[in-house]
Structure formats: C-alpha cells, structure tokens
Amino acid sequence: MTLPREYHESHRSVMVHEALQYLLTRDDGVYVDCTLGEGGHTKAIIEATSARSTVIGLDVDAEVLALAERKLRDIQGNVRLFNVSYLDFDVVLGSLGINRVDGFLLDLGVSTYQLKARGRGFSYEVDEPLDMRMNLSNPVKAVDIVNKYSERELAKVIFEYGDEKRFSRRIARSIVKRRPIQTTFELVEAIRAALPPEERHKRKRHFATRTFQALRIEVNKELEVIRNTLEKIPGYLNPGGRVVVITFHSLEDRTVKHAFREKKGIELKILTKKPVVPSEEEVRENPRARSAKLRAAERI
Known part of the structure; x- marks a missing residue:
C-alpha cells in the first residue's frame, strides 16, 4: 500500500498500559477501538490477550485506516477494520451480528498522520x-x-x-x-x-x-460526535464491560465527564473519580502525552 501523501513520522499511542488496565475484562472478549489511528492500541489489545480477543477497529479517515491496515497486516488475531465514524459503531456491530461487546476505547483528538502528512x-x-x-x-x-x-x-x-x-x-x-x-x-x-x-x-x-x-x-x-457516541455506548456493553476515553483538551474531557455523570448509577459505574494522567516517564519519552487524560466507566 502506497500512502497518497508524503509521511515519514509514526504515531505513538498514548497511555497504552493505563488504557488496557481499565479496558480489558476478558481475554476472549470483543472490543471496539473507536479511533483506530495507526493501530497502536489495537495491536496492544491483541498482544495483551494472547490473540484470543476480537478487535473491531474504526476510523473515519480513509488514509489513516489504510496506514493502520498495513501496520496490522501481520498481527495474529481477529481484527476487523472499518472506514466509518465511531458514531456509527452500532451500524458496524449490526452488520456483524453483534449485539453487545466487552469494551469500547476512544483515543480522541488529531492523529500524527493528520498533523504531519502533507x-x-x-x-x-x-x-x-x-x-x-x-x-x-x-x-x-x-x-x-x-x-x-x-x-x-x-x-x-x-x-x-x-x-x-x-x-x-x-x-x-x-x-x-x-x-x-x-x-x-x-x-x-x-x-x-x-x-x-x-x-x-x-x-x-x-x-x-x-x-x-x-x-x-x-x-x-467533534464534541457533538463524542456526546452522541457516549449516549449510545452503554446499550452495547455487556454487564461488566468497560468504556475508556482518552482526551487531549479540557473541552473533550468535560464532555466525557458530563456524559458519564448522566449515566452514573443508571447504566454506568464510574471507575475514575479523577482523570488518570500519564506517567512522568511517558511524558518525557512522548511529549504529546502531556495533556492526555483518561476516564473509564463500567456497565452496571
């Protein structure tokens, strides 16, 4: 696959350890990577579950999806990729005959490819x-x-x-x-x-x-899509399933916090009273992580 634009960078996924810590509840689970990007989180999910899990990767950006497809080509595990907005995750699940899954991961914001590709x-x-x-x-x-x-x-x-x-x-x-x-x-x-x-x-x-x-x-x-997606997600989670969201600025974080609060005690149990932030070591190695915040909730 030849990328349609000049691009010599590589995206480094943020807070991978923390995301998996909150997301993974079953090694043989079904997980939706709503913001596939270059596939870093999806690859980590497959590796952490010894290739027993299924990951459904979504990205609205066709060029980024093509890049991820190339990078994930040799991965051992069940990975299904779709060029759609994560707002339409329910349409994808319906096409696959899947009613509920074990986790959703959203890594919000702009990707390295979008910033650096000409x-x-x-x-x-x-x-x-x-x-x-x-x-x-x-x-x-x-x-x-x-x-x-x-x-x-x-x-x-x-x-x-x-x-x-x-x-x-x-x-x-x-x-x-x-x-x-x-x-x-x-x-x-x-x-x-x-x-x-x-x-x-x-x-x-x-x-x-x-x-x-x-x-x-x-x-x-972006904020409208985040709100509408988080409104739908609990209805597609198995009991005990998780939703994990990584944000990069206060507007995103505030949107996620309010969405979780609206579902608190009704459909969701909030797992992060305060947002989790990256370690000092990660920020040193990857400055892009400095503004990241992670929030997680569990389906009641």
Whole structure:
C-alpha cells in the first residue's frame, strides 16, 4: 500500500498500559477501538490477550485506516477494520451480528498522520490549503468556515472551541478583514495581527493553537460526535464491560465527564473519580502525552 501523501513520522499511542488496565475484562472478549489511528492500541489489545480477543477497529479517515491496515497486516488475531465514524459503531456491530461487546476505547483528538502528512491542513507549521477534515468526504473544509462564517459566528467558534476568552472577537475581525484566506500561513498571519506582541510571546504554546483547534472541532463536529457516541455506548456493553476515553483538551474531557455523570448509577459505574494522567516517564519519552487524560466507566 502506497500512502497518497508524503509521511515519514509514526504515531505513538498514548497511555497504552493505563488504557488496557481499565479496558480489558476478558481475554476472549470483543472490543471496539473507536479511533483506530495507526493501530497502536489495537495491536496492544491483541498482544495483551494472547490473540484470543476480537478487535473491531474504526476510523473515519480513509488514509489513516489504510496506514493502520498495513501496520496490522501481520498481527495474529481477529481484527476487523472499518472506514466509518465511531458514531456509527452500532451500524458496524449490526452488520456483524453483534449485539453487545466487552469494551469500547476512544483515543480522541488529531492523529500524527493528520498533523504531519502533507496537504491535510491541520497544522500551523507548514503552509498548505486549509482543510482539517478527518473524513475526506465531508463537504465542509476549514477554508469554508474561515471565509463564509460571519464575524460573529467565527468569534463564537473561536471563543467556545478554542477557549480563546479574551481575543476571539479580535481574531475573528482580523480574519474577516483579510478574506479570502486560503492557506494555513495566511490564517496564522491573521491571528498574529490580532494578538498584541506580549500576548503572543507569553503563551506556552504557539499563539495560533487555540484558533486552529476551534476550527478543527467545528469542521468535524467533534464534541457533538463524542456526546452522541457516549449516549449510545452503554446499550452495547455487556454487564461488566468497560468504556475508556482518552482526551487531549479540557473541552473533550468535560464532555466525557458530563456524559458519564448522566449515566452514573443508571447504566454506568464510574471507575475514575479523577482523570488518570500519564506517567512522568511517558511524558518525557512522548511529549504529546502531556495533556492526555483518561476516564473509564463500567456497565452496571
């Protein structure tokens, strides 16, 4: 399989040990890896269960799925891969004649391939067309939002999804003023122009991070998909089955926390009173893990 884009990186799955510790209840169980990525967690599940388990891997990104397919080709075990949004896990299970499973794993956020493969438009580090779609059949790209949303709509997205509390209106105004904006670097310059120099320099992360995150979430309707998926999951878990979710920013974590609380004592028992965070050693070896948080719950 030849990847359609230049890509020389490799995704390193986050909190694998902790995820398996909470997820696995049976070696011969059926597990759904809702966010397959490059297949790291799925491979770990198969290895930890001595290839006795079945893993159903889902990814809405066809290119990432193809990459995982190549990496998992030689794995011994029952792995089934599907190019669908994890929101549609129930459709996949129905097609396989499976009513309930023993666990769901969601590793949220953007993948290394999406950030580093040329032409996906997720990153502020390289100049390329504004895209940011995880599902390449999605008709809405980041360029559409940047150029078609009103200033007020843009400010709302940046405020709510980028956690850009003080400067969302200024950034939206700067974007509208510079339209049409077609590339990532043009967007970065619009953001740069909106922020005072002292504000840009004091931020620990790149000054465009929050706006890029906001647009990515809006393009892919990420929080809505998380909420709707977690609403459905308990009905597809065997008693004692687990759902494990790894998040990478506060909006995701808050969405998961609220979803679990709504089901607490009714369908779910919460296993993590506070989110589990990666070890200091993992953060040293894989800086991407620094913002990860894991929450888990069990079907009553």
